[in-house]
Amino acid sequence: MERITLEQAIEVLVQQTKKQTKTKTVSVFEALNQVLAHDVYAPINVPSFNRSAMDGYAVKASETAGASHETPIKLQVIKQLMAGDYAQLKAESNQAVLVMTGSYIPDGFDAVIRQEDTNYGDEVVELYASVKPFMNYSAIGEDIKQGQLMLQAGTVLTPIHLGILASLGMEKVEVLAPIKVGLISSGSELAEAPEALKPGQIYDSNRFVLTSRLKQLNVEVVFSKKISDDPTAVACFIKEQMKNVDLVITTGGVSVGKKDIMHEVISQLEANRLFWRINMRPGTPVLASLYQDKLMLGLSGNPFAALTTFELLFRPILSQAMHTNTYTCVRKQARFKGTFNKGSKQRRFIRAYYEDGVVSIPTGEHASSVLSSMLGCNCFIDIEAGNAGLAENETVEVVLL
Ligand SMILES: Nc1nc2c(c(=O)[nH]1)N[C@H]1C(S)=C(S)[C@@H](COP(=O)(O)OP(=O)(O)OC[C@H]3O[C@@H](n4cnc5c(N)ncnc54)[C@H](O)[C@@H]3O)O[C@H]1N2
Numbered sequence: 001m002e003r004i005t006l007e008q009a010i011e012v013l014v015q016q017t018k019k020q021t022k023t024k025t026v027s028v029f030e031a032l033n034q035v036l037a038h039d040v041y042a043p044i045n046v047p048s049f050n051r052s053a054m055d056g057y058a059v060k061a062s063e064t065a066g067a068s069h070e071t072p073i074k075l076q077v078i079k080q081l082m083a084g085d086y087a088q089l090k091a092e093s094n095q096a097v098l099v100m101t102g103s104y105i106p107d108g109f110d111a112v113i114r115q116e117d118t119n120y121g122d123e124v125v126e127l128y129a130s131v132k133p134f135m136n137y138s139a140i141g142e143d144i145k146q147g148q149l150m151l152q153a154g155t156v157l158t159p160i161h162l163g164i165l166a167s168l169g170m171e172k173v174e175v176l177a178p179i180k181v182g183l184i185s186s187g188s189e190l191a192e193a194p195e196a197l198k199p200g201q202i203y204d205s206n207r208f209v210l211t212s213r214l215k216q217l218n219v220e221v222v223f224s225k226k227i228s229d230d231p232t233a234v235a236c237f238i239k240e241q242m243k244n245v246d247l248v249i250t251t252g253g254v255s256v257g258k259k260d261i262m263h264e265v266i267s268q269l270e271a272n273r274l275f276w277r278i279n280m281r282p283g284t285p286v287l288a289s290l291y292q293d294k295l296m297l298g299l300s301g302n303p304f305a306a307l308t309t310f311e312l313l314f315r316p317i318l319s320q321a322m323h324t325n326t327y328t329c330v331r332k333q334a335r336f337k338g339t340f341n342k343g344s345k346q347r348r349f350i351r352a353y354y355e356d357g358v359v360s361i362p363t364g365e366h367a368s369s370v371l372s373s374m375l376g377c378n379c380f381i382d383i384e385a386g387n388a389g390l391a392e393n394e395t396v397e398v399v400l401l
């Protein structure tokens with residue numbers, strides 16, 4: 001089978017991804033990182049009344065003209081309104097209302113003079129400065145106007161979004177149900193703590209990286225299982241579990257070795273192979289298939305390869321499923337700092353750190369089998385096929401994580 005490009009692979013995967021149709025209603029408190037199912041229009045004005053932005057006195061601006069320490073103006077204080085108080089008043093001439101920051105400003109008053117510019121009077125207040133109309137006055141709807149489109153369907157909810165929903169008095173919100181993913185790391189060499197390592201074994205790290213990454217992306221991880229290199233065991237497990245998930249991700253067993261069992265798994269399941277091998281390093285031998293009309297994404301077992309192909313392939317799938325492009329990797333041009341001498345016949349992604357238009361690479365190993373030098377990295381540099389290496393100050397393209 002011909003190797004395909006990364007873009008072709010993404011296109012095939014996205015085409016086979018069904019959009020999530022299930023929604024659920026959650027409390028705004030629980031909605032962090034979930035995808036909004038519908039547009040939200042503001043049901044109320046925020047604030048829903050004219051309010052004071054200062055501790056002071058609500059006045060009519062025109063009645064403060066010319067006030068100074070030499071020529072104070074006296075107003076009658078007809079009411080004291082703390083934040084949360086309300087009173088229906090009829091403003092008459094030369095009157096003021098003592099207000100606090102956040103207090104309701106009764107109709108007829110159009111500005112607030114801060115208390116520092118007064119004698120703090122209780123019944124009569126002396127003003128030592130004038131104010132312009134709407135000074136220190138936060139008008140109804142200043143923050144949000146009733147009827148305004150506030151949040152669009154497909155928004156991945158952040159703390160600010162939740163604050164906005166809360167300020168609109170919304171207790172619950174309808175979100176897309178997270179998609180369900182099952183994860184399998186395959187390999188007879190894989191151990192898991194507290195098991196002691198036998199000679200020839202390594203601890204399974206892929207499952208921990210990918211499961212936690214899926215959770216960060218608000219995906220429901222239905223199972224996360226380590227299985228030995230036994231194609232029948234893996235096929236049986238997938239057969240049994242496929243009904244519970246929207247997609248299965250596996251790591252390991254996709255290359256050409258005797259124990260690269262995922263080819264046999266696909267054949268036992270009679271799944272439909274979509275592609276095998278992408279023209280890129282790391283992670284070349286990605287094996288994608290369709291089983292029971294659902295995607296199975298077989299990633300390489302090498303930890304850096306598994307992580308890279310997960311980010312590059314799964315995020316477009318998730319964006320498609322969740323009706324949003326928020327998960328899609330952001331690309332930027334950057335100035336390369338350092339040197340990278342490894343030439344590359346194939347397109348290559350290397351781990352790096354991007355900040356303020358400059359990208360640098362870690363000093364550790366760049367091998368596909370090495371996870372630790374990913375520490376502190378926040379992007380990949382996308383290096384085109386045939387590149388001889390990277391030179392200082394060269395402009396490169398980075399994919400942000
Ligand atoms: N003769 C050839 N050999 C290999 C080729 C090739 O074209 N011809 N391709 C190489 C490339 S490139 C890659 S990438 C790997 C892909 O191997 P697999 O995806 O089949 O993965 P495994 O062989 O199962 O494992 C590779 C490596 O990663 C370790 N591993 C596996 N699972 C985990 C895990 N969950 N946590 C941590 N480490 C894991 C495993 O022990 C191996 O060391 O094939 C090359 N070979």
Ligand code: MOO
Nearest residue numbers: 282283284305368
């Ligand atoms: O494709 Mo592999 O480059 O070693 O991860």
